[in-house]
Amino acid sequence: MQEERIELVRPQMGTSRALTVRRYGKAGQGPKAYFQAALHADELPGVITLHHLETLLKEADAKGEITGEIVVVPFANPIGFTQYVDMKPLGRFELRSGQNFNRHYPDLSAALIDAVDGKLGQDADENVKLIRAELRKLITQHRKDVSPLTDLQDLRLTLAELAIDADYVMDLHCDWEAPMHLYISDHNWPDAADLSAQIGSECSLIAEISGDNPFDEAFSRPWVELRRAYGNKFPIPMATLATTIELRGDRDVYDEFAIPDAENLFKFLQRRGLIAGDPGPLPEAKCDATPLSGVDRVSAAHGGMVVFGVEAGAKVKAGQELGYILDCETGNKTPFSSKTDGVLYSRLGIRLVVPGGYLCSVAGDKPLPGREGQLLLSK
Ligand SMILES: [Zn+2]
Structure with a gap:
């Protein structure tokens, strides 16, 4: 060496x-x-x-x-x-x-x-x-x-x-x-x-x-x-x-x-x-391999705190509730889900979220519409 x-x-x-x-x-x-x-x-x-x-x-x-x-x-x-x-x-x-x-x-x-x-x-x-x-x-x-x-x-x-x-x-x-x-x-x-x-x-x-x-x-x-x-x-x-x-x-x-x-x-x-x-x-x-263009990056509908209901690594279905965002001022409690069936392979590491903020990623086996070009998080 x-x-x-x-x-x-x-x-x-x-x-x-x-x-x-x-x-x-x-x-x-x-x-x-x-x-x-x-x-x-x-x-x-x-x-x-x-x-x-x-x-x-x-x-x-x-x-x-x-x-x-x-x-x-x-x-x-x-x-x-x-x-x-x-x-x-x-x-x-x-x-x-x-x-x-x-x-x-x-x-x-x-x-x-x-x-x-x-x-x-x-x-x-x-x-x-x-x-x-x-x-x-x-x-x-x-x-x-x-x-x-x-x-x-x-x-x-x-x-x-x-x-x-x-x-x-x-x-x-x-x-x-x-x-x-x-x-x-x-x-x-x-x-x-x-x-x-x-x-x-x-x-x-x-x-x-x-x-x-x-x-x-x-x-x-x-x-x-x-x-x-x-x-x-x-x-x-x-x-x-x-x-x-x-x-x-x-x-x-x-x-x-x-x-x-x-x-x-x-x-x-x-x-x-x-x-x-x-x-x-x-x-x-x-x-098996799945396309990066088949990843649904799920984001928060509004600010608040995220409460996950599904572990990282879980296989999930499109539309299945993966957790919710809680705004304790308005009382809004908004469930979130993925557009695709697939593996929830990444989950946010903090719990305080902003509107549109990243929550988790689900990898499906088919490309999703509108997922061309910038596939990874930019910057
Ligand atoms: Zn890294």
Whole structure:
């Protein structure tokens, strides 16, 4: 294992921040996997999961069983780690700009299509090598083009540079109150069905473009666009499987969850040839993929407090009462429900709500009208 400390741009006099990066195995000896946790800095289940995964990786490393390259960034957002307001950690948005730490990653698709023009051949493996070399050059150039960088831009680009040539990009997040679920490109499905089954995902949401360039899409979309541009002339595999794994709710920081989660990620790496050994049989899948455009985001009809009647992870019916909003001044008590049958995979983590405020999400198996374009929460 090699450990590296990458100093980030100093945002101000008297300040400094750094990323820790640990590498297992050797570059180029096999597939590459990239893991990061807590890009939303207050989402800690991924941090404890990577802690346990690294214990397994160190054991495998000592036995010479790492057959690929595994890069781990155990905490991906030292900027967000220090943001507190009124004793509460605020790790989703940068306080200075208001920007979501998991949006606005570079989309290199158009530049990549130009960069490989006239260079592709009929050997798929050679094409992948060439495309990855171009991606590395493009992101280096992108850093120069947007300089001088803020510390937030530097953080985003540094993480993207570490992941740009990986076969597997695993961005570990969590929701407020939720079962295990994941987001992935529809072009990575059904390839990722084994990952979904192995980690016990209860809701696997697929979309090609979910809006505002989240981290994982920076690595899957270039392959999608390249295949669209050249796929009828040259063999170009969907070479990068990039996903956002939501490790339940933000308070689900327990060894009881994290140790089995780490073991499941380890088994996935074994199954995909990055670690020697038998991962055992694949567990039965708890869900099939469903479209992100089939998610009904249920919102509050008026302000007040929300009283949920259904647990996160429950399978619900369209029109079923999921809880109610209570306004104790007017006495209004307004039940709410979903437009679709499906899994209630996300529930608000606070109970005081504003009119139109988010309450919960239900994933149906068919696209809903009007759910095009911006599929994730914006900003
Ligand atoms: Zn997150």
